[in-house]
Amino acid sequence: MSVSKWTIALASVLTLVSCADSRSVDRPFSIVFIVESDPGLPLKGVNVLVDGKSIGKTDANGSVRAEILAIPGARLQIEQQCPKGHQATEDAKSIRVRKFERLEEAAPRTIQVTLKCKPLQRLAVFIVTARNGPDLPVFIDGNNAGRTNQLGVAQISRWGVPGTEYAVEIDTRADPRLLPRSPVHVFTLPDAHEIFVVNESFQLQERRRSGHRRRARITKIE
Amino acid sequence: MSEPPTLLIPEIDEDRTLVETRNANLDCSLAELSGERGSSWPGADRNASASRGASSVRRKLGLRRCAEGIVVLGLVAGLAFVGYQQWRIAESIRKSMSGFGNTESPPPNHDASPPQERVPRQIEPASDPNSMSQETLEARRDRLESVGAALIRANDFEAALNHYRALAQALPGEAVFRDLVLVLQSKLRCERSLSLTNVGCP
Numbered sequence: 001m002s003v004s005k006w007t008i009a010l011a012s013v014l015t016l017v018s019c020a021d022s023r024s025v026d027r028p029f030s031i032v033f034i035v036e037s038d039p040g041l042p043l044k045g046v047n048v049l050v051d052g053k054s055i056g057k058t059d060a061n062g063s064v065r066a067e068i069l070a071i072p073g074a075r076l077q078i079e080q081q082c083p084k085g086h087q088a089t090e091d092a093k094s095i096r097v098r099k100f101e102r103l104e105e106a107a108p109r110t111i112q113v114t115l116k117c118k119p120l121q122r123l124a125v126f127i128v129t130a131r132n133g134p135d136l137p138v139f140i141d142g143n144n145a146g147r148t149n150q151l152g153v154a155q156i157s158r159w160g161v162p163g164t165e166y167a168v169e170i171d172t173r174a175d176p177r178l179l180p181r182s183p184v185h186v187f188t189l190p191d192a193h194e195i196f197v198v199n200e201s202f203q204l205q206e207r208r209r210s211g212h213r214r215r216a217r218i219t220k221i222e
Numbered sequence: 223m224s225e226p227p228t229l230l231i232p233e234i235d236e237d238r239t240l241v242e243t244r245n246a247n248l249d250c251s252l253a254e255l256s257g258e259r260g261s262s263w264p265g266a267d268r269n270a271s272a273s274r275g276a277s278s279v280r281r282k283l284g285l286r287r288c289a290e291g292i293v294v295l296g297l298v299a300g301l302a303f304v305g306y307q308q309w310r311i312a313e314s315i316r317k318s319m320s321g322f323g324n325t326e327s328p329p330p331n332h333d334a335s336p337p338q339e340r341v342p343r344q345i346e347p348a349s350d351p352n353s354m355s356q357e358t359l360e361a362r363r364d365r366l367e368s369v370g371a372a373l374i375r376a377n378d379f380e381a382a383l384n385h386y387r388a389l390a391q392a393l394p395g396e397a398v399f400r401d402l403v404l405v406l407q408s409k410l411r412c413e414r415s416l417s418l419t420n421v422g423c424p
Contacts, residue, residue: 040411125398125405127371149364153371157401192412193405197375 026069029097030110034063035080035117038192043117047081065110072099082117089116121159123193128154130170131201133178139169162191168198178202359392370402379406379413 035046035058042062048055055066070076078093095113126145128138130152138146138154148154148170158166168185172178179202187196359366366389373382383406390399 038408038411041408123401123405125402127374129368129371129375149367151364151368153364153367155367155371155398155402157398193408195374195402195405195409197371199375 025071027072027099029068029070030065031068032063032065032110032112033058033078033080033115034061034112035115036062037086037117037119043083043086045083046115046117048115049077049079049081051077052079068097070097072097078113078115080115080117085120086117087120089118118191120161122162122189122191123157123159124164124166124187124189125155125157125193125195126166126168126187126198127195128152128156128168128170128198129200130154130198132204133170133172133200133202136174136178137171139167139171141167142169160189162189164189166196168196170198170200172202177205179205363393379410382406383410 031050033048033055035043035048037043042058042060044058044060044062046058046062046064048058048064048066050066050068055068056064058064068076073096075094075096078095079091080088082088093113093115095111097111126138126140128148130136130148133148133152134150136148136152137144138148138156140156140158145156145158146154160166166187166189168187170183172180172182180200183200185196185198366385370382370385370389373379373385383403386399386402386406390396390403393399
């Protein structure tokens, strides 16, 4: 009885030791970090930190590869230091590394982690097409931004913080016959580069005859 | 399926003759049939009515085979005709498509503006900004800008990107064309990532 008790105790101790041994050993994990400013747009020169230690800067493809020694199941804190004019979309990212191998694969799989560095400013391009409106000044937020060409087309670009409102006005004061008079279009810049199309069709108002007043026709009613 | 059934032919005699038509050599030619009958039925004079019945059955079966053959031939000819027609249609579509490719015509216009208002969206070979001198370019700039605006209005970003890229190269001093290239690239990238990953751009 006592012999079997000892055997069970020894077996359990051995099991625990073997388990603890396998878990406590650091294993290499191959991780590729990809930094994008917009979906599909890689960002170069971003410093990537794992548990506070720099592993390198991203290349022209926006990627940096690292071999990290970690205990399977451990959590790693990932951080990116975005360049000027960019901002990380979230604080530190946390990933848990696990040992995962497939029988048919010789080498362990590379882990891929995508990080974001969002631009602080976005580009707004205004395409103005004014039918019957050649050579008209175009104002953005009250400032003269350009003129329409002989075919009534103008292109104007502005950088702005997402959420900025732009009031685009086609100034018709030079030709009061044009209707509608100085139309204004308002646009809000989203969190992406955007093209805004201002499509205006002007009508030429006929001038009233000034000077001689038309004599009213007198109809005699008897 | 087409095997003729075994027939029982009644006889005047007490015994009955069993004719197995499966082994009979059937042919379309009646003359051959009669000749064959003579050779394969030595006791024909004794059993005349039986042989007459058998020959009529053979004749019928032969005719049926012929009809079947004609139907099969007709089907094959019909299929061949349909195939030929399809090939002709495919060839004409291929020709017209290659014609489109040569003229670089833009995709169908989704613009809601009336036809007379539309600016011609096709980038003519003569209006390619890269192929022009600086003077010609300045002179035709209004027209080129109008074409670019029409491409954007029609949501033809791919063509608009090529157009403004050429304009930005030809007029490097104009920052707005470079900006337009940047925005169009970003929009096209978003469209591609949306189609691949189903994740939209911000």
